[in-house]
Structure formats: structure tokens, C-alpha cells
Amino acid sequence: MRELFLTDHEAYIRWIDLPGDGPVRVFVHGLGCTAASDFAHIAAHPALGGGRALLVDLLGHGLSDRPADFDYRMESQAGAVAAVLDHLGLTGVDLVGHSMGGAVTIHLAAARPDLVARLVVAEPNLYAGGGAFSSPVAAQDEDTFVASGFARMLALARRADYAARLRLADPRAVHRSATALVEGSVPAPGDLLATLPLPRTFLLGELSRPDPDAEKAAGFGVPVIEVPGAGHNLMLDNAEGFATALARALSATPSPTPGHDGD
Structure with a gap:
């Protein structure tokens, strides 16, 4: 595990650095998750042919610190991940984000295009409104969620593996992150994705269809690749x-990025 002290937030962000040759791949997890639990087995998969991998725990999640005054918005998390890449002197990385992490990586690619060569997002939050997990969290008062809602969510978690990951997250960070997803950002990640001047791919679980965001991404000219037999937790439902x-997304020949024609 490696760490970087972010002076602006007086907190450490931490990541696992898996050595390898070739392209550097940076993996960013979703809400209430950790990078190692979601992506270690993917980063080491033979289909990817090796390569250095950074498994980054976002602030408030996993092994990273939980600054009380951090807003936990996607743009702010993107800035923290960018600080890691600057600290390591990395540019032109392959950036992979799942769910909330997909929104974070889109903001990062838009704000710092010098850092990113390719972007792959797996069922990202593209627009305001949240999802099945974030919406019920954001509907609660923050202090109430911290005091009792988080524990209740852990107790009622449908997936034992998700509960195991969620236990490592900070309740206040989860609430603020969920609220940010419901409120959305300006510009929205979907609007940014539409015009990013770099190769972009949208990964979709077969069981998640129909998916309006995937349909919008396809309309932007973003290739959509389906993962068979998988729902929202694609990398756990069907790791292979x-x-x-x-691997297909990271090896595809880039196609021209179309202009955004509105929503």
C-alpha cells in the first residue's frame, strides 16, 4: 500500500501499486466499495496481459482517510486521484471507473486530459438522480444516516460481499457521496463523456438492460460492450x-469523437 498526504484536505489518500510493464491502468471503485476488493482480480487477469495497475481507494472509502470537511463530490474525488498521478509522475494512463467511480473518472479525464490516454466506464452515473443505492441514502438526513441509517443499511444489505466492502467506508462520506450523485454536477458527467477527445468505452452488464445511460452513451458515439450474465457489479458477477x-476496450482502435448534439 502507498499513500499521499493531500495538504488541501489534511488527509491521506491510499492505493495499491501492482508492478508491471506496459500501460499503466488506474482503477476507481464505486460508492461504498474499495479498489482492491473490486479490481485486484481484474488487474491481474491474464486477458489484460500484465501492466502496472493502481488500485485507488477514494477518500472516505477503504484504507484512505475520512476528512470530516471534505464534500465528497465527484469533482473533488477526481482532483484527489489526479494528485496521485501527479505525485507519481504519470501521464497517459488507462483509466477505469465503476458506477460512482465512473463519474469520478469522467471528471478527471475532462479536467486533466494530459493524464489520461483511454477511459473505460462501467455503468457510470452520468446524470443527476442517483440510483437504487444512492437515492435511499440521500433521502435521509445526514446526521440521522450517520447515527442509525448506515448500520441499518449494513444489516439489510442483500449481498454479503457488498456489506463487507461497505463496512470499510465512512458513513458521512457515503451520505455526502450519495447526495452528490442525486444532485448531479454541472456540467454533468454524461455531457462531458459526450465530448471527451480520447477513446471512451462503456461497459454494461447484460442483466442491467435496458439501461438509459448506455443508450445515451451509444448515441454519443461511445462503444458499448456487454458483459454476459452480469448485473451492476460486473467485475464480481462475471470476472472473466x-x-x-x-481488454477489448483497451485494445480497440480509437474512433473519432463526435460532437455533442444535446439531450
Whole structure:
């Protein structure tokens, strides 16, 4: 594990650095998750042919610190990940984000295009409104969620593996992150994705269809690759299929980025 002290937030952001040759791949997890639990097995998968991998825990999640005054918005998390890449002197990385992490990586690619060569997002939050997880969290008062809602969510978690990951997250960070997803940002990640001047791919679980965001991404000219037999947790539901789809996305010949024609 490696760490960087972010002076602006007086907090450490931490990541696992897996050595390798070739392209550097940076993996960013979703809400209430950790990078190692979601992506270690993917980063080491033979389909990806090796390469250095950074498994980054966002602030408030996993092994990273939990600054009380951090807003936990996607743009702010993107800035923290960018600080890691600047600290390591990395540019032109392959950036992979799932769910909330997809929104974070889109903001990062838009704000710092010098850092990113390719972007792959797996069922990202493209527009305001949240999802099945974030919406019920954001509907609660922050202090109430911290005091009792978080524990209740852990107790009622449908997936034991998700509860195990969620236990490592800070309740206040989860609430503020969920609220940010519901409120959305300006510009929205979807609008940014539409015009990013770099190769972009959208990964979709077969069981998540129909998916309006995937349809919008396809309308922007973003290739959509389906992972068979998978729902929203693509890399856990079908690791083999996800790794194969990711390898395909990272090896595809770039196509021209179309202009955004509105929503």
C-alpha cells in the first residue's frame, strides 16, 4: 500500500501499486466499495496481459482517510486521484471507473486530459438522480444516516460481499457521496463523456438492460460492450467476462469523437 498526504484536505489518500510493464491502468471503485476488493482480480487477469495497475481507494472509502470537511463530490474525488498521478509522475494512463467511480473518472479525464490516454466506464452515473443505492441514502438526513441509517443499511444489505466492502467506508462520506450523485454536477458527467477527445468505452452488464445511460452513451458515439450474465457489479458477477470486455476496450482502435448534439 502507498499513500499521499493531500495538504488541501489534511488527509491521506491510499492505493495499491501492482508492478508491471506496459500501460499503466488506474482503477476507481464505486460508492461504498474499495479498489482492491473490486479490481485486484481484474488487474491481474491474464486477458489484460500484465501492466502496472493502481488500485485507488477514494477518500472516505477503504484504507484512505475520512476528512470530516471534505464534500465528497465527484469533482473533488477526481482532483484527489489526479494528485496521485501527479505525485507519481504519470501521464497517459488507462483509466477505469465503476458506477460512482465512473463519474469520478469522467471528471478527471475532462479536467486533466494530459493524464489520461483511454477511459473505460462501467455503468457510470452520468446524470443527476442517483440510483437504487444512492437515492435511499440521500433521502435521509445526514446526521440521522450517520447515527442509525448506515448500520441499518449494513444489516439489510442483500449481498454479503457488498456489506463487507461497505463496512470499510465512512458513513458521512457515503451520505455526502450519495447526495452528490442525486444532485448531479454541472456540467454533468454524461455531457462531458459526450465530448471527451480520447477513446471512451462503456461497459454494461447484460442483466442491467435496458439501461438509459448506455443508450445515451451509444448515441454519443461511445462503444458499448456487454458483459454476459452480469448485473451492476460486473467485475464480481462475471470476472472473466469483465476482464475480456476491458481488454477489448483497451485494445480497440480509437474512433473519432463526435460532437455533442444535446439531450
